[in-house]
Amino acid sequence: MLPYAPWLAWLIPLVGSTFVPIAFRASKRIGELYSVLIAGSGSTFAVSMVTDAWGGRSLLISAPWIPLPAGRSVEFTLLIDPLSVLMASIATGIGTLILIYSIGYMAHEEGLPRYYFFMTFFIGGMALLVLADNLLVLYIGWEIVGLCSYALISFFYHKPEARLAGIKAFVTTRVGDVLLLSSVLITFVHFGSFSLTEVSRSIESAAARGTLDSGILTLILALAFGGAVGKSAQIPLHVWLPDAMEGPTPVSALIHAATMVKAGVYLVARYSYTLVPFEVVGRPYLSQWYDAVLIIGGLTAFLAATMGLVMNDIKRIIAYSTMSQLAIMFTALSVASSVGFFGGVFHLLSHSLFKALLFLAAGSVIHAVVTNNVDEMGGLRRYMPLTFATSLIGVLSLSGVPPFSGFFSKDVVLEALISSGNLYGILIIAATSILTIIYGFRWLSAVFLGEFRSKVVHHTNGGHKTSAPHESPRVMTVPLIILAALAAVAGLPPIEETFHEYMGIHDHIKVSPLTYATTGIILAVGLSVSYAFFISKIVSPAAVRERFSVLHRVVVNRYYMDHVYEMIFVRGLIGLSSVLRRYVEEGVIDRVNYAAARWFTSLVNVLRNIQTGSSNLNVSYIAIGIIILLVVLLLRLLGAL
């Protein structure tokens, strides 16, 4: 590794970000280049650690940090292992690409210093989160990325939707964060350390002695999973992610597709890999926890896919797809085997590539047609051939069509589920995969195929108007091409082999014929339905919508979950507080307090009568006082005598 790489990989972007506004003061170009530079050097340091982690090796780095009472202290520890280096490389590497893309996409926006500050700050925070060994450090990174997510979702703060979406995201994920913080602190109090590796050592030795308390472990893990549910937008804390699409598209690509929403998956992966290694503390010890992960994952995967099927916003469709894919990773991890772990992480990697790609492609489209509504798009393949080609690779990869990366990673996930023999998991992931293909092609056909449906005149270039959308500038298409190339090849067997070796998984991963058959069925059903609906148009989607209009309405309204939350947690809470304020705070507490104050006043007014201000009277009071004192003294003297 490069010198001090574990520190510099996150410190450069995190601290460097504070100078972004200063760089922008020099000039816009310098500010943009500076931002790319700090993210890029972060990624150089992150990638340089690959050799140190190769083959599952790990390295612990620590520095003194927080002093505690009774001479104890908390160390600031970082963990370098395949998982952390992979995640840090994704965060900083994809982050750099997206910053380059932003130069083109955000060129005409106001508030760029703010944008680049939070983007680079985010990259640093994300790298810190994944490199942390100390859970408190992890939590700090966790909150930094949440803060940046809030600030960037609300970037267009003059739009009320953007402001509300920011608050919704911040507060909803904070509910999960509360659970995570509780989990971290209970871990600390119970095991006496924040260090993942240290806690894991005591868990392993307890497991070896057979004195493992699976109750407290389940509590810790369940609370931490609550944090993961919030961050990775799983049911029931998923409502913020679709609304988060109010942010600029590069933000959605980086934060809400490639990195931050992966933090939850990372956390579960990290816990089952390091804290309670599945090879030592197996699924039977913690079956309740793993079952919860499986159930929530399965439910979210399926429901999110159904919602992705009916949305009309080019970004929201992909956002629901993100939720669904993240849920697939959770189900893979819930198997708690080396195949499941590898599948989850491998799918995380390939998803980061193809989902960032899809978002950037969507951004390129929005940049050209200035709308988010897919009903006003169509036929764009003629105007934007590069964007179309890269989107196609993205959709094929998402759908799991060979030989694109998604095919291979999803295969491993399916293999893990089939080998575990859990029918719920297999069926729900198979159904989700079919839906994934359908919504993927629906998105592709609505945007790029058919005829251009917008009548709006879009661009005004120096006075003369051009009515046709056109391809985005090179600064945007080059990152698209790079991501498309990566998404296309990342799953190929030689690369998969290398990745397997890098992760240091001992078991050989062999995909069974049953899995191939299942994948074949999924692809056959999904692709033929897509072909019938969107390519040959044998079946009209509108007719299906008519037929199932009630179901359609329920799904379009997101199963009414957002409405219910709004009623209870927003209007309900504010309403309740208002009532309490009116009838208890002002009606009782204030009134009692004022009564006390009045009572005090009247007491003072009574006492005031003896304060006449007449010096004769005052002198006589003093005289009386002296006499009383003298009498007392005299009596005491007499008593003493």
Add this chain to the structure above:
Amino acid sequence: MVESSIPGITLALIGIPLLMSPIAFLIGRLVSPRLSALFANGTVGSQLILLAVSWPRISSGGAVTDSFPWIPELGLTFSFKLDQLSYPFVLVTSIIGLVAGVYSLRYMRGHQRLEVYYSLYMMFVSGITGVFLATNLFIFYIFWELMLIPSYFLLLIWGTGDARVISFKYFALTHVGALSLLAGIIWLNALLGSVSYDVLLTASGQSRPELVLAAGLIFIGVAVKMAVVPFHSWLPDAYAEAPSPISAVMGGVMVNTGIYAFARILVGSLSDAFAVILPIPIILGLIAIYWGGAMALVQTDIKRVIAYSSVSQMGYVVFGFSVLHALGFSGAVFHAVTHGLAKAMLFLAAGSIIYSTKERDVNRLGGLTRSMPITSITFLVGALSIAGTPPLAGFFSEWLMFSGGFASGYTLYTIVAVAATALTLSYFLRAFTRAFLGSQRLSVSEPPVEMTVSTVTLVLLVILIGVLNSPVLSVINGAVPPNL
């Protein structure tokens, strides 16, 4: 423990602002109010130099004392002591005292009788400092009352709204608390024969009913000062209607006297007697956290949002102390530092808004971030720190308190307390969004540099203490009572 060889530091800490206060008044009358303002700030600032001089001794575990014979019959000496517990409190007092004083230079300009304002201000700061440096409960109580008088006049003369009623309510209600405290002190004197802190320490292992009564009385007195629900009703009015620099001193420093008394007397000396009335204080703390949060959510006056947030935050402190664990104690004392700085910052930011817009209703503000970027960053950083967002200072004090809760076995109570940080975040974001985001309705500009320099100083401190918490925390850890 090493005692001080540098004489007079503690006397100077209290005495300089107190004795110079009439001089500031005379300068204002005879020369110019502006000079008296500068003089007052210099005086308060001199505290920082004295604190810097005592830092080596404090950080190495020692104390700085001044002692004179006083009432030997009661075992009392006229003495003051700056130790590891009082140091962070005095430090925050001087920092906020200076920052709010500098802020007042511009904020109060154009008001009547500024020389009176500044001399009262100096007395206020001196009174608060005295509470922290006292070595027995009599002197403690004298300063406890002494700080009340200047603050009452500051509120009465320069307050907004119905200042007469509000200042009297403040005076009367805090007095009821002070009476309870006084009763507790007298009762303790009767029980122990002396109320010097050294004697109090001997009672730490005892939980006889008489001591429990004393602890209960003192708890009520402290709770009124900290505005724990249901004794909080003076606070929102007083904080909201005082001039903003005074709100900053009240919300950031004066409330710390309650925290200090909790630490020194209840947890530091009477912990076993106090433990008998548990879990009532813990439950009161939790109620306060949620009550303050719920009320802050439905306020539209920006200063009232901040004021109710104090009610909520003091709930955390009561919680942190009441779990009776070293981590909780350390966190609660550290929270006095982090909350004090952030709260002063928020009140000064609100003051900047009021100064620039003459408006304090968040529904009538909006879009201020464009024209007042520094103020909006100040507000956001303060709010996020109080909502426990790392790496800002507030996070570190909060997790310590929560760890204390878990470590003492109050798992469920603690999760309830942690959950309230989501509520904190909600009410602050609601206020921030309304005041600073959205479309701009008022054409305003950032306040003058005397005001922004004060707020930016506090922003930097809140970030710095968060990132480099070790010096402050090691001093506080040295103050953790051995019985915890």
